[in-house]
Amino acid sequence: MTIDPEHKIDELTPMLGVEFSTVYVYAMLDLLSLRSQWRIYKGLFGQNKERFDLLNRASPVVSGAIERSMFEAALLGIRRLTDKVETKRGKHPVTICAFPLHLEGEPQAEMKLLVSKAVRSAKFARNWSDKRIAHSEIAFRTGAIKLEPASREKVDSCIDCIAKTVQWIAANKLDTHLVTHPVSLLPDETDFLVKLYEGELALRERKAREVKLLEHGKLSEFEAIEPYPVWLAHSPPEHD
Numbered sequence: 001m002t003i004d005p006e007h008k009i010d011e012l013t014p015m016l017g018v019e020f021s022t023v024y025v026y027a028m029l030d031l032l033s034l035r036s037q038w039r040i041y042k043g044l045f046g047q048n049k050e051r052f053d054l055l056n057r058a059s060p061v062v063s064g065a066i067e068r069s070m071f072e073a074a075l076l077g078i079r080r081l082t083d084k085v086e087t088k089r090g091k092h093p094v095t096i097c098a099f100p101l102h103l104e105g106e107p108q109a110e111m112k113l114l115v116s117k118a119v120r121s122a123k124f125a126r127n128w129s130d131k132r133i134a135h136s137e138i139a140f141r142t143g144a145i146k147l148e149p150a151s152r153e154k155v156d157s158c159i160d161c162i163a164k165t166v167q168w169i170a171a172n173k174l175d176t177h178l179v180t181h182p183v184s185l186l187p188d189e190t191d192f193l194v195k196l197y198e199g200e201l202a203l204r205e206r207k208a209r210e211v212k213l214l215e216h217g218k219l220s221e222f223e224a225i226e227p228y229p230v231w232l233a234h235s236p237p238e239h240d
Helices: 005-016 018-046 049-058 060-081 096-102 105-121 123-133 152-173 189-215 219-224
Strands: none
Touching: 005 018, 005 152, 018 049, 018 060, 018 096, 018 152, 018 189, 049 060, 049 189, 060 123, 060 152, 096 105, 096 152, 105 123, 105 152, 123 152, 189 219
16 A cells, blocks of 8 residues: 555644654654565565575575665664654654654653664664764774674564554554554565576576487577577676
């Protein structure tokens, strides 16, 4: 389901006010996007060894680049959602840290606890962002300092903490239960892997057929095998 942010903000403004509804809606959308991307990452690289091996057989270089990029993108997503609010500088980031500013009394105290837990759990993601991903720290590059340990379990836990702040608002201010684990109705990572698996089998059959034809001297049949299209077989030239 696609959510139109402007329509959703208008819908929630009577209950939250325009400023609160704006930061809430965009934070919710960022959370849903992060959940979706992280699910794809785990489906490709964290489900089992067989999937990981299939991707590496297709191309260890491309597979490694995708894995690294997706993992770092998740850490940046966490960092953005837990960024501090610097109102004195006129910055208004989309972050759960802005939620307590729009609450008072006991609700504000509850939200501050939830946000504080999420921010603490995101410490490793901010460390990676500051030293390696968003910025490049010389001390890290030269090996003088190490990055904080990061793992899929840490990412899972942190995203859950972020989700609890968004769900608290849905439950306590909007009287609704918000499901933050999107269900994809389109082809997903499993479909991608199935096509990769089927392609691997087809490629083996093609190569076996080519070898057999050559062994039996059937050159005309070998040459009749349809070649790969140019757009697939050749990479564009690169120039400095």
